[in-house]
Amino acid sequence: MTFIVTRVYAQEAQATDSKPQRIISLAPHTTELAYAAGLGSKLIAASDYSDYPPQALALERVANYRGIKLERILALKPDLVLAWQGGNPPREMAKLEQLGIRIFYSHPTTLEAIADSLETLGTFADDPTTANQAASDFRQTMAQLNQQYGHQKPVRYFYQLGISPLMSMSGDHWPSQIFALCGGENIFADSPVAYPQVSKEQVIVRRPEAIFTTHGSAGPDANAFNIWLPWREQLSAVRDQHLYQTQADWLNRPTPRALLAAQDICKQLDEVRKNHP
Template sequence: MRFTCLLLLSFTACTALAAPAQRVISLSPHMTELAYAAGLGDKMVAASEYSDYPAEALELERVANHRGIKLERILALQPDLILAWKSGNPPREMAKLEQLGFNIFYSTSKELPDIANTIERLGQYANSPKQAQQVASDYRQQLAKLTAQYQNKTKVRYFYQISAAPMITVADGHWPTQVFQVCGGENIFAASKAPYPQVSQEQVVIRQPEIIFGTSHANTNVAMWQAWQGKIPAVDNQHVFTVTSDWLNRPTPRTIKAIKQVCDHLDAVRAQRQAQD
């Protein structure tokens, strides 16, 4: 009898997880974007600060930011599904939500294929999984095409500047180095022990990047590197570029746009190489 009850409880839990959600809250911008991609847009009732894509997300109430989560407001909204970022949302507050019995879906996108997998998993909570399946399929096809196009390209040494003061970059194996790898980028801080190391301009000079990438948040521009004219190939050849932050830093279908943008810049370096040979 006890075994039968356990089986019934297990079946009930699985069924609940597969049932369409009616009230969804997202606690990170990229999860908001993934929710809309998976067909959950009409179920969203609140989201985190900076959830700005698609445009409809701008109308959602804000219940989280970099300082924390509004637990009381989340309790009042009574979501049946909360979308969270495992390494980005505060563990203590997430533990409280778990203890209160909320159904929490954690983003675990660490590699490029994970984006499509996550969308498909989210699709089980939509009224129909068809949109999620189509978006995931389109993403996989575009990723496969770009991977094949660039897999034999010559390597280009790059530096990705996440912020300016302090100057932060990223080691291999941590997002978004996967984007650069598709294009044949070779990270000058690949072997750093810290996932997001703080570095100096002098350390960048020593490693001689052929191209420097930054975002508007990092205030990366040619002017800030101008003092190193004649000492860094990227500066000498005017290969200092600003990339679209949301495309690059958020693991969503728009990552494809980031790959194309980065690949185009790396191709410009390769073209200049050939012209100089």
């Protein structure tokens, strides 16, 4: 449904030849997508944590985890708002729509959808060349990774999402798609909950060959995997030091930088294969 909505708006823009000139982004990933699609010069405001590319840091902030600054957004008179489907408050978004503000709802749930988003955003640009090239490059890199790693021996992994409580992800939710591209096999793929709370015992019983987590801009956390040290003999991932940290924004945001995470993860899973032929 998300992409039906956005494509209607794109067709509308093409039909009227009315390209937006004042764009507001309400999520970090839509800010990244906008810049990648060649819309950066039209952005006038963004959400907190919109920190990539660096020029996004200069944009006024009109949204955060608590909601959006509705009055300020209206005062800025945008002719297009980029919103996170499911992440921005629906009541306020409905008010913006009622006031006639065009909204692009974004919620890529697959890697291919990132390329689709770039192309759709390109229809709002004065020249779609940048967006189309970015989408093409993304698909090409994704295909190369799939060809090189996608058919290799599966590697069982655990994605450590938080420690207190200890959480992970199911097989259908982001960023499991990135691991799947590299031949990773999620030990909690069958979870009925998108981001389940799990126990250490559940992880040990499922015997992951690799454990992954993320790190922030300060770099890897030397203590990220300390909770597993007492089970070194039970977990080959710990015993063989197959413990990996990936830059959080690369892995967690559905943007072109997701393939930077994929490139790292593919190499790391291949390292596990070589140690366990």
